[in-house]
Structure formats: structure tokens, C-alpha cells
Amino acid sequence: METVNLELGADSYSIFIGGGLLDDGDLLRRHIGGKQVLIVTNETIAPLYLDRVLAHLSDYRVDAISLPDGEQYKTLDTLNLIFTRLIEMNANRGVTLLALGGGVVGDMTGFAAACYQRGVPFIQVPTTVLSHVDSSVGGKTAVNHPLGKNMIGAFHQPKAVIIDPELLSSLPERELQAGMAEVIKHGAMGSLEDFCWLEENITELLSLNISKLTYALKRNCQIKADIVSRDEKEMGVRALLNFGHTFGHAIENSMGYGNWLHGEAVAAGMVMAADLSVRLGMCELADAIRLKDLIASSGLPTVPPDASRNEWLDIMYRDKKVTDKGLKLILLRRLGHAEIVEGVSEQTLLATVNSKDLLGFE
Amino acid sequence: METVNLELGADSYSIFIGGGLLDDGDLLRRHIGGKQVLIVTNETIAPLYLDRVLAHLSDYRVDAISLPDGEQYKTLDTLNLIFTRLIEMNANRGVTLLALGGGVVGDMTGFAAACYQRGVPFIQVPTTVLSHVDSSVGGKTAVNHPLGKNMIGAFHQPKAVIIDPELLSSLPERELQAGMAEVIKHGAMGSLEDFCWLEENITELLSLNISKLTYALKRNCQIKADIVSRDEKEMGVRALLNFGHTFGHAIENSMGYGNWLHGEAVAAGMVMAADLSVRLGMCELADAIRLKDLIASSGLPTVPPDASRNEWLDIMYRDKKVTDKGLKLILLRRLGHAEIVEGVSEQTLLATVNSKDLLGFE
Numbered sequence: 001m002e003t004v005n006l007e008l009g010a011d012s013y014s015i016f017i018g019g020g021l022l023d024d025g026d027l028l029r030r031h032i033g034g035k036q037v038l039i040v041t042n043e044t045i046a047p048l049y050l051d052r053v054l055a056h057l058s059d060y061r062v063d064a065i066s067l068p069d070g071e072q073y074k075t076l077d078t079l080n081l082i083f084t085r086l087i088e089m090n091a092n093r094g095v096t097l098l099a100l101g102g103g104v105v106g107d108m109t110g111f112a113a114a115c116y117q118r119g120v121p122f123i124q125v126p127t128t129v130l131s132h133v134d135s136s137v138g139g140k141t142a143v144n145h146p147l148g149k150n151m152i153g154a155f156h157q158p159k160a161v162i163i164d165p166e167l168l169s170s171l172p173e174r175e176l177q178a179g180m181a182e183v184i185k186h187g188a189m190g191s192l193e194d195f196c197w198l199e200e201n202i203t204e205l206l207s208l209n210i211s212k213l214t215y216a217l218k219r220n221c222q223i224k225a226d227i228v229s230r231d232e233k234e235m236g237v238r239a240l241l242n243f244g245h246t247f248g249h250a251i252e253n254s255m256g257y258g259n260w261l262h263g264e265a266v267a268a269g270m271v272m273a274a275d276l277s278v279r280l281g282m283c284e285l286a287d288a289i290r291l292k293d294l295i296a297s298s299g300l301p302t303v304p305p306d307a308s309r310n311e312w313l314d315i316m317y318r319d320k321k322v323t324d325k326g327l328k329l330i331l332l333r334r335l336g337h338a339e340i341v342e343g344v345s346e347q348t349l350l351a352t353v354n355s356k357d358l359l360g361f362e
Numbered sequence: 363m364e365t366v367n368l369e370l371g372a373d374s375y376s377i378f379i380g381g382g383l384l385d386d387g388d389l390l391r392r393h394i395g396g397k398q399v400l401i402v403t404n405e406t407i408a409p410l411y412l413d414r415v416l417a418h419l420s421d422y423r424v425d426a427i428s429l430p431d432g433e434q435y436k437t438l439d440t441l442n443l444i445f446t447r448l449i450e451m452n453a454n455r456g457v458t459l460l461a462l463g464g465g466v467v468g469d470m471t472g473f474a475a476a477c478y479q480r481g482v483p484f485i486q487v488p489t490t491v492l493s494h495v496d497s498s499v500g501g502k503t504a505v506n507h508p509l510g511k512n513m514i515g516a517f518h519q520p521k522a523v524i525i526d527p528e529l530l531s532s533l534p535e536r537e538l539q540a541g542m543a544e545v546i547k548h549g550a551m552g553s554l555e556d557f558c559w560l561e562e563n564i565t566e567l568l569s570l571n572i573s574k575l576t577y578a579l580k581r582n583c584q585i586k587a588d589i590v591s592r593d594e595k596e597m598g599v600r601a602l603l604n605f606g607h608t609f610g611h612a613i614e615n616s617m618g619y620g621n622w623l624h625g626e627a628v629a630a631g632m633v634m635a636a637d638l639s640v641r642l643g644m645c646e647l648a649d650a651i652r653l654k655d656l657i658a659s660s661g662l663p664t665v666p667p668d669a670s671r672n673e674w675l676d677i678m679y680r681d682k683k684v685t686d687k688g689l690k691l692i693l694l695r696r697l698g699h700a701e702i703v704e705g706v707s708e709q710t711l712l713a714t715v716n717s718k719d720l721l722g723f724e
Contacts, residue, residue, distance in 0.1 A: 034686055035686050037684075076438055076441075076442055079438075080438055080507075083507055083513060083514055084507070084509065087507060087509040087510050087513060087680060088509070090679060090680055090684070092682070092684045092685055092686065093682065093684050093685065094685060114516065115477075115515060115516060115680045116513065116514065117512045117513060117515075118502065118504065118515045118516055118517055118518070118595075118596075118682075119517070119595070140480065141478065143447055145442075145446070145449060147423050147446065147449040147450070148449050151445065151449060151478065151479060152445055152477045152478065153477060153479075153480045154476065154477060154480055154481070154516065155480055155481070164528075233480075233481070234480075317452060318449060318452055320454070320455060320479045321454060322452070322454045323455065324396055324398075324454065324456050325456055
């Protein structure tokens with residue numbers, strides 16, 4: 001078992017990573033403070049893993065709620081289903097919420113935990129690559145608004161994150177690939193060494209080599225944990241983790257949540273960010289192309305959809321990365337190093353947004 | 363102008379109290395960090411005071427949203443109207459929300475500020491007695507769920523609270539009286555000296571003597587601020603502020619929000635708590651009767667409604683004051699001093715709940 005510690009003062013917690021951890025009842029129970037547990041999962045995950053989790057919790061008053069599966073259900077209305085179930089089970093402030101699912105389940109469970117009776121503890125048991133390396137690290141929780149992604153949320157840290165890479169065997173290939181977008185992102189914006197390791201090992205990761213996966217997940221959690229512990233509330237350096245996300249959110253939002261998976265949109269968004277970085281003279285074309293190639297070899301899109309591009313700028317200006325000074329973009333300086341850039345002209349931005357041939361500068 | 367400082371580390375803020383403060387534009391602008399402001403108010407308050415606030419903000423990008431008036435609208439659906447307006451105005455993380463209204467507007471504005479883009483600043487300009495002394499102090503924000511009051515919320519401290527007691531002249535008499543319930547509560551559970559002062563001055567407070575009001579509001583904010591700064595997240599001593607509230611919430615919830623005003627329910631709830639305290643031998647009957655008399659002389663109910671009493675116990679056991687150890691009640695030891703009591707038998711509790719003659723022990 002690998003352990004990554006997040007140092008966040010009173011909110012510190014650990015991420016545990018290892019094949020078979022879903023069956024480690026002691027590890028789970030050690031992080032439950034009270035007597036009540038509500039497991040939040042979805043219709044896809046419940047038949048696969050719910051009973052295995054319930055088996056550890058016979059000494060608790062446990063209830064479970066199964067939400068509809070998909071980003072399009074990450075809404076205030078679905079969140080309210082969790083609140084209703086909590087009140088119906090007479091859950092008090094000692095209740096622990098347990099998120100068993102991917103990023104959507106994790107985001108909603110964490111936000112429900114942040115708000116129920118003004119804050120109760122929660123534990124993450126993520127079941128997808130995306131949630132292993134991204135949404136389970138750092139305490140960002142949220143739901144979407146019809147006009148913008150993750151617009152309503154809270155910073156609320158879990159008591160523990162338990163990652164069992166064996167759960168990935170039940171993940172559809174498309175979602176496995178989509179999750180790799182965040183893995184690639186962490187290399188591209190944070191660590192050249194990890195980026196090179198990914199170039200060599202991407203095939204084995206996609207074929208679910210558990211020891212390679214455990215290593216990659218640990219490294220990704222470390223990279224993200226290092227940044228989050230320096231900037232829990234995203235006042236500065238944490239914004240770098242949004243590499244590919246401003247473009248990606250525009251794609252997701254304009255295409256309708258759930259049509260492009262989050263990771264797919266981020267993948268194409270990273271290529272767009274790389275394209276813009278080269279246009280601005282910040283980044284060598286060769287680096288940008290290596291990034292694009294790694295994305296392509298993961299089976300991820302390197303070209304955004306053609307439809308709705310005229311909406312993207314509006315959506316981007318509604319994004320959380322906008323300040324009074326304008327759009328805050330995360331751009332590539334070189335592989336392993338991204339930077340926050342403000343004041344990019346609308347003309348240059350539009351050149352990337354409207355390009356039919358990203359990185360086709362030659 | 364009187365100032366009460368809340369010492370909450372990085373979340374510290376000040377409450378400013380004084381006749382005419384609504385027209386002090388400098389004081390308001392000093393607490394606005396960015397360029398965008400959304401004023402949240404309601405249909406009753408907007409025609410009275412909105413223009414006077416807008417007059418101070420000509421240098422900002424300002425929008426205003428007017429919510430329907432009443433506790434029955436303190437819901438996730440109404441909250442979402444605020445989020446929609448924020449996104450429509452392209453509000454970024456630098457936006458300041460300004461709550462102009464009573465407790466309902468304050469609670470919803472504060473909770474919207476806690477959640478929008480995971481947290482933006484807000485300022486309270488409360489317009490009722492209840493919000494002057496209660497909901498504007500301490501950073502508790504929430505909306506109701508059909509099954510329980512204030513079940514969904516956050517701790518989120520304002521940047522400043524600006525209290526102008528002259529605004530109370532527009533308050534209906536019933537709401538003025540209802541607000542006194544929280545003023546009386548602070549004396550009863552926190553300060554014998556203030557309780558005695560209230561016995562002498564309640565008539566002048568109800569006839570809106572501005573200097574007496576300024577003094578009473580300052581003292582109330584100080585009493586509450588002192589408790590909140592010792593226990594921001596209600597892990598211990600802050601629970602004392604819920605004196606009268608467990609019974610009060612049961613009354614409000616069972617009668618339907620808005621039929622009994624919050625303060626009216628708390629008033630009857632305090633008499634019930636006093637009755638139970640005497641039954642348990644904790645408190646002298648004479649002290650309990652002085653409390654009941656002060657409540658009566660404020661024009662507030664000292665007898666709960668007859669209807670729905672059979673539901674109250676269920677509602678009380680769903681309340682936030684329930685722990686794994688059972689119901690946590692706030693009971694009176696003597697005037698000026700309340701205590702947290704656990705383990706009260708259901709039989710004794712029912713004797714108070716079903717009593718047709720509270721405190722009629724003679």
C-alpha cells in the first residue's frame with residue numbers, strides 16, 4: 001500500500017493506494033468517527049461494489065443512495081436527493097458520507113457533506129482514473145449550473161481517500177482513456193520526468209498493469225497534493241492544475257454535459273492551450289507536439305468539436321478563472337512547466353479557438 | 363457609531379451600529395474588494411432602501427436581485443435564482459454580495475456567497491431586529507429543506523455588518539416584536555445584567571428609541587460575538603445560543619414556515635425550555651416566570667400552538683442538535699445562565715410538549 005499525505009493543517013488527510021484496498025475493512029472503519037454512514041453511489045457502480053463496502057459496516061447504521069450516472073446529473077436537484085435521504089435517516093452531525101463512484105459522485109458527495117447541517121465528514125472511495133488522480137485530491141467539490149460548470153461548490157476536505165486500482169477493471173475503455181487526460185496533464189504542467197515516464201508506459205497503464213497503475217496514481221496524487229498543500233483555496237499556484245480546463249469547460253458546456261467526457265474535453269483543451277502557447281512564442285512547437293502525440297496515443301481527441309465554437313469565448317469569460325483583470329489562462333512554457341498568463345488578446349485567442357489545424361504551423 | 367469586533371483569525375470582521383449608517387457610502391465601499399457587486403434583497407425592502415444603497419455604488423458594476431419575501435422561500439430553488447443572476451452578470455471570484463434585508467435574505471445571500479465559485483465575499487446590511495442581533499452575527503448561513511429548518515448551509519463570515527437601527531421604523535410591529543425574542547434570549551441565556559436592563563427598557567425599545575436600540579443591539583452583538591469567537595463551528599459553547607430553538611424549530615416546521623414567525627416560535631420555545639428546566643429541578647420557578655413575563659410584555663406568545671404537537675418529538679429528533687448520544691437540549695439554570703443538557707427522558711420531555719399550562723406548577 002502506498003500513502004500520500006496532504007498537509008492542510010486541521011484538514012490534513014491521507015490517500016491510500018493499493019490493489020485490493022476495497023476489501024480492507026479496518027482501513028475504512030478507522031476513518032469513520034460516528035455511528036451513521038450514508039454511502040452515495042450511482043446506478044452503474046452500486047451493482048458492482050456496494051455489497052463489498054457494506055460488508056465492512058455491519059456495526060454502523062448505514063443507508064445507501066444510488067444516483068443516476070452521468071455529468072448531466074451533477075445538479076442542485078440531484079444534490080437535494082442526498083439531503084432528503086440524510087434527513088430521512090435522521091442523520092446527525094456525526095454522520096459520515098462515503099462517496100463510492102467517479103468524479104461526479106465524489107463532487108456531489110463532498111459538496112453535500114460540506115453543506116449538510118453546515119458540514120459533516122466524508123470519505124472518498126473513487127472508482128475511475130479521473131477521480132483517482134483528480135477529484136479525490138484537494139477538496140474541491142461542486143455541482144454544475146446550466147450556465148456553467150462547477151459554479152456552485154465548496155472547499156471541503158475528505159477524512160481519507162481509499163484508491164483501489166483493481167476497480168478500474170470494470171471501467172469502460174472510453175472512461176479509462178478519458179481519465180488519462182488528467183494523468184497526462186499532471187506530467188505536462190508539473191513534471192518532465194513524469195511526462196517522459198508516461199510516454200514509455202502509457203500502453204501498460206491502458207492495459208491495467210496494477211503495479212504501473214499504482215505507481216502512476218501515487219505520483220499523480222503527489223504532484224497534485226504538493227500544489228494543493230501550497231495553495232488550498234486556489235489563490236495562486238493551484239490554478240496551474242486548470243491547464244486545459246478553460247478550453248475544456250467551454251467544450252463540455254457548449255456540447256452539453258455528458259456528450260464529451262470531462263477528460264476528453266480536457267485532452268482537446270490541452271492541445272488548444274499548447275497551440276496558443278506556441279502562437280504566443282512561449283513554447284517550442286516540438287514540446288507541444290510531444291504532448292499532442294501522447295494524448296493521441298491514449299486514444300483521446302486532439303481536435304475539439306467543430307460545432308458551437310462561436311459560443312466558447314462567452315463561456316470562457318464566464319469561467320471561474322476570470323478575474324477583474326480578464327481571462328486567466330494556464331499555458332505551457334515547456335513540457336513539465338505551465339504558467340498563469342493574463343492579458344492574452346482576443347484576436348490571438350480566437351485564432352486558436354477557430355483553428356482547423358491545431359499546432360499545424362509548419 | 364458603535365463597533366463590535368469579531369475575532370475569528372483570518373475571518374475576523376466588524377459590526378458597525380449607528381443611526382443613519384445606511385447613508386455612509388465610505389463605510390460600505392471600504393469593505394468591497396472588487397469591481398462587481400450583486401445586491402440581494404426582497405420585494406418588501408427593495409422599494410424602501412435599494413436606491414439609497416445603489417447611490418453609493420456608482421463606480422461599480424452593480425446588479426440587484428429581489429427575492430420573494432418570507433421564510434417559505436428560503437429554499438435551494440430561491441438560492442439558485444441568485445446563482446443564475448451571478449452567472450448572467452459574469453460575476454467572477456472578486457464579486458461582493460450585499461445582503462439588504464432580514465434574516466432570510468441574509469441567510470440566503472451568505473450561503474450563496476459561500477458556494478458561488480466555491481466562495482466569494484459578502485456584506486450584511488440587515489433591516490430587522492432579528493437579523494441585527496442574530497443572523498448577521500456569527501457566519502451561519504443556510505436554507506431550509508422541506509423536512510427540516512436550516513439543514514443545508516455553511517459557515518461563511520461576512521466582510522462587514524452595517525446596522526442602521528433607523529431602518530426598523532419600516533418594520534411591521536409583529537416583526538419588531540418577533541425580533542425581541544432573540545434579544546430576550548441573549549439576556550436569558552447569557553447575562554443577568556442585560557436581562558434586568560431589558561425588563562426596564564423593553565417598552566422604549568418597542569417604541570424605537572434609537573439610542574436605547576443602539577445600546578441593546580451593541581450589547582446583543584457583543585454577547586453573541588463573545589460566544590461565537592470562542593466556538594466558531596458550534597462544537598461546544600455556541601450551542602447555548604440555541605436556547606428556545608429546538609422547541610421553536612418544531613413549532614415552525616410543524617406549522618409550516620411563515621405562519622409563525624421565527625421569533626414567535628423561539629419565544630414560545632423559550633417558555634417550553636424554561637418549563638422543562640423547572641420540571642427537572644434545574645431552575646427556580648420564579649426565574650422562569652420572570653422570563654415568561656418579559657416575553658409576554660414584548661407582545662410575544664408564551665404558549666405554543668395546540669395543533670401538531672404529536673409531530674414535535676419527531677421533528678426535534680431530526681434537529682441539528684441531535685448527536686449519537688441523543689437530543690441535546692439547552693435549558694435554563696437561572697436567569698443569565700443556560701446549560702447544555704443531554705439524556706432528558708422522553709417522558710419528561712413529553713410532559714412539557716403536551717402541557718396545556720406551561721409553568722403552571724403552583
